[in-house]
Amino acid sequence: MTWSVFFTDSLLCRCVGITVTLWWTLLIFIIVPAVLGVSFGIRSFYMRALLKIFKWATLRMEIGAKEKNEELYKPYSNGIIAKEPTVSLQQEMQALRGFASSEFELADILCFSRRGVESIVDDEVTKCFSAQELQSWNLLTRSNYNFRHISLRLTVVWGLGVLLRYGVMLPLRVALATTGIILLIVLSTLVGCLPEVQLRSKLSEEVHLMCYRIFVRALTAIITYHNQENKPRNGGICVANHTTPIDVIILANDGCYSLVGQVHGGLMGLLQKAMVKASSHIWFERSEAKDRHLVAKRLSDHVADKNKQPILIFPEGTCVNNTSVMMFKKGSFQVGCTVYPVAIKYDPHFGDAFWNSSKFGIVTYLLRMMSSWAIVCSVWYLPPMNREERESAAEFANRVKSAIASQGGLVDLVWDGGLKRAKVKEDFKKEQQKLYSEVLVGDQDMGDQYRKQLLEET
């Protein structure tokens, strides 16, 4: 009895010992290259292997569905309905009644009702705020719509995947992330204590890059940077489309930026305080953030100093699901300096990076990210842009947005990202009403007369 207990005890000790050694080896194996900035190409091999497995998985599901004589649910990324090329309301109305008459017809309601129901079935905005649907299954439960068609073989593979992701990768990644955070806080504070400015800024850059490389490995992020000759320079503002808080890590891995954001408490606040000791970042108190002039002033002061790093801003103001780019807020475009646009496009097959803040908190989100296969993305640095003579800040913002959208293969939308939470402004409805009235009345005069009357009466 005692002999068997003794045996199992030592066996247990041995197992634990081996696991711990393996653990530390892996950790060192990943962190040292991160510190030195070297890569072994393991991640790209991993990526290609995964793609092959995904194709196989989808094939199995299709076969399974055919055997049962059922249809496989295939989400169509190009929509549920075929929309007519957008004709303006006026053109549609005129086509309806012939160009002669401009008077009201009972049939006018048909246009409104069709447009209305079309937007109920498929609208541009609602689908920006939920994760994309995939054409092939990536062995993650969270993106599967065809549960019934999973064969035994597929289940086994899926099970192995779960074991690998949650048993091996997740703990490893969490350990890496923790190491990264600790290093960032400690080293930034140390570097901040140095008196000499030159040395301090050089060292803070090294620390910054090193820690972000560790974070990138903690997420198993496979990033391809394009056009690095256009990388943002000092005295400019870098703008990018926003999909997730991880965007910051993706960009900061390749260059040093000054971040802008609200002051947080807790761990985040600690990080912010440490980072600002080593290099200048722009953190706002909650009350200050509402004051547009204050924000603009701090931004312009920062870009005026050529020794300070470029500012990183996400003008959409909220996370969008990486299929489209929403309205860019004009604040950062009013500062008057060079703007360096950057397009970021994620490949959702390996793990959907979109942060749906109404569904998950930040911690749940990070855990989901760390239990996905990988985060694969492409970053394009676009040539710098400046505001032109006759251009307003809003027009400039739209121009930059179009450039980013076309490079990243994203849909360019005029809708405000704030529509995630807020209702659309009444003004847009009034605009539609005005357009229709113009069709009815034919010319402006009648409408103007009435409005003049209104103003005189009030």
Added chain:
Amino acid sequence: MGSRASTLLREEEIEEIKKETGFSHSQITRLYSRFTSLDKGENGTLSREDFQRIPELAINPLGDRIINAFFPEGEDQVNFRGFMRTLAHFRPIEDNEKNKNAAPAEPLNSRTNKLLFAFRLYDLDRDDKISRDELLQVLRMMVGVNISDEQLGSIADRTIQEADTNGDAAISFNEFMKVLEKVDVEQKMSIRFLH
């Protein structure tokens, strides 16, 4: 949501909806995915607020009337069957020939039923008549503040005069159909659902 869309909708239900509305299997599953993505409360039904959250619908001057068309008399929630029944009005009429499952006697997307849908957008109190008052209210919704009361009043009067054949100063459904005789309702009120 979007995920697990087809698993929550049973095959029998899909068949029933297919028979009633004429939509194909894949169209129904995709529309169900859309339904669940609009259903923020995740309780299997849509409320008026769920519809109003769609920006393109919110800026449509007749948005509220269209939303109302989905809800049966006196109810505040619409389930997936009701949702599909209303959407079925907008199926193109040509699709009926392609559909092997014979549609019921009068399919939901027949010309008459499409016109009935449009008629009900005008008929605010659901008494099967469009009175002058109702027409004025709907016109006011469509034009906002840009046209004067007098002008709107004369538009309403003219419209009723032209349509009214039995002299009751209101437009009945038959009179409505007569007015829209020459209009290509099939094309104007059809949405091309992808297969």
